[in-house]
Amino acid sequence: MKKVALYILIVSFPLIANSQNNDSLKIRRIVNEILTNGTAYENLRQLCKTVGHRVSGSPAYQKAVKLTQAMMQSIKPDTVYLQPCMVPHWERGEKERGWVLTNNKRLFDLELLALGLSEGTGGRGVKAQVVEVTSFQQLHQLGPKGIKDKIVFFNFAMDPTYIRTFQAYGESGVARRNGASQAAKYGAKGVMVRSLASNVDPYPHTGAMRYSDSFPKIPAVAISTLSAERLSSELKKGKPVHAYFRTTSRNLPDVLEYNVIGEIRGSERPEEIITVGGHLDSWDVGEGAHDDGAGCMQSIEVIRSLRALGIKPKRTIRAVLFANEESGGKGADKYFDEAKAKNEKHIFAIESDAGGFTPRGISLDMTPEKEARFKRWHSLLAPYGIQDIYKGGSGADIADLKKIGAALAGFNPDSQRYFDVHHAATDVFEAVSRRELLLSAAVLAAVVWLVSEYGL
């Protein structure tokens, strides 16, 4: 049966049958191994169902370290080790409550989550008149007069016309990231941010915010897109609308955590290091399945498949599960600092942190020469769903490696479903497709193998 598959592959993709034929056959072996015997999906089930969500600073994160360390050891790379780092510890506290009021009467309850790293309201909560803004410009125009003592409702809807949904996320995400301090500047008592979700549904999506030291640290929550639509409709009636919400989230002292690393030493150029990674922490809702259990399990799968096939990579390959991507990036900092201190030669890094979906594109952050070299591999990857290879970002955990010369890449699977689940209770194992997860792992393995074989 495999011979038939190969035959069809060659007939369907004539480019492959040319000069890169040998590489194409080797990549086929890796892909077949992963699609047939891949363990990423069952590993992800275990991570999601025995650990679940694992926010930085939590006991669950420590459990995730033990579990994934054992997963790494079971596939027998040359070394498995932990890299310690201190990370921020934020706790959500009690379940949030909130509602909308008109004429001092409770009109409807809000579906809400405190934003990550935000301070709580205190036990009594915050109650104030609501002012809706759809841009920062509007906020600035309202100024202290319009904002003081109010709750600012940032209704920044994701633009549905972007095909790559991350563009909409980046654009509308400014409210989540900076809204609280911008509103505090004018004396707001709190902020409610429309969730960064593609659909109108009842799930609030959390995520990191940051305070500016120049302004008061006011409480900030995300409300579901459904709540946002209802609230906006109510405000359009022109009468005063109030809201109440109560959060008990808080920031605690830093905690010792670990990056989990598995490494195969290169057979010819062991000093040249390739990193493939994801982040092991998640937010504290759902199970962190797509974000980013998927990327972690895929990174382990890269190592597993090469081992299973007895492939000895010429360069050193590291699968790295980073700590604390969501709320500080301290795992990434540690990995970079150590690489720099040891004068390691990092030639390439790729991160999978956009969900465990079907393969679609790879973005490159490297010199034009290396970019051109990488793009020559497009025809080897296209049969597995890589439609585009283009200039773009890489990943939060690897970006710094550029400073010590690494060529970087971001793995970008299809993004249509990501913002249905991102940072929400819906990001659970059941939302992941086995074949999509494995096919993307196969593409990652192919890319890593190509770089290990040829450099850049």
Next chain:
Amino acid sequence: MKKVALYILIVSFPLIANSQNNDSLKIRRIVNEILTNGTAYENLRQLCKTVGHRVSGSPAYQKAVKLTQAMMQSIKPDTVYLQPCMVPHWERGEKERGWVLTNNKRLFDLELLALGLSEGTGGRGVKAQVVEVTSFQQLHQLGPKGIKDKIVFFNFAMDPTYIRTFQAYGESGVARRNGASQAAKYGAKGVMVRSLASNVDPYPHTGAMRYSDSFPKIPAVAISTLSAERLSSELKKGKPVHAYFRTTSRNLPDVLEYNVIGEIRGSERPEEIITVGGHLDSWDVGEGAHDDGAGCMQSIEVIRSLRALGIKPKRTIRAVLFANEESGGKGADKYFDEAKAKNEKHIFAIESDAGGFTPRGISLDMTPEKEARFKRWHSLLAPYGIQDIYKGGSGADIADLKKIGAALAGFNPDSQRYFDVHHAATDVFEAVSRRELLLSAAVLAAVVWLVSEYGL
């Protein structure tokens, strides 16, 4: 915001900015309309949740006709009409039961479904020793001596190494389609077929089988891949394994049903007809969400979006919801017969019957000249996820139109998840992503608009 989106689009896909710039802008308008205001997802929810599954011959199918006729009318095409046809009526009967026995002791229950169009076992069921085969060659080698009075277990696993899962489906599907008659030839009492599913899970997948008139019509069931794996393991122990199953499915007299058609008359060449369609019937498990509620709702969306934008297509566009694709193709026959009898000029037809997933490819069944013309549009469609346009099949409901000169196309979204849900209880509305459904509808609308504007 839309200006920014457009800017990014033009920068990202330089090809578009060339000669086809106007078309690119018009297609952008259609895509934006569908991603912003599309109703396909809410329509699908209604179809799935108020009608549910709608197998040929059932009252549910008649309800689906009324509902979709009303959906069509609400978007005000030039005409909406029904096309009557007689269709086979098969009923599943009581819930199937079955189990595996060793030493005359019940070992484990089977997850099973009668295959569509199969005859039942009768009230007593069938009990016999099980013989496993993984190829027809094996069956023929066993011959009457090995098969007579046995239950044949066709364990034809889908090959996981095919990237386009439909190739694995086509190959392994021979057991479901022809297994019963091939086994009956050698005197088997019944057949159990491994479900055509990508994963090992507990969901049996039904689907059409057909009897040969030359052999007895023995009962046939699909068992889940999990049941198949357990059964196969048991057989590997080398001792006799028996199975029992009971089905009460039956074939009844034909029933009058309808294709549902909505049409916009062409402004310049109304006699030239373009068909975009899916099939309205489903199997009698799940909700027929991906198969093929999705294709039907997308076809309506094509018409809706053009109407909403005030676009007057030069050629006539028909959205056709075909009756009886799953168990006879009588709706397709009727559409073809009428087209031929009326001497209609069908220039192009495209079917969406591979699930409501993210766009991936379009297969073409047309002359090389037309194929070359169509492929020139690739750069217009690539920004929305069309990675490949290639020679291939179209769709069961439109294939005959080739005989009267139509150029045909098949719409092929990403296929990784299809065989998780196909013909199973898991094919429900919740398995469909709103953005994936709409983005694929947008690509269909773009293709239909291009053909309506330029012909082929």
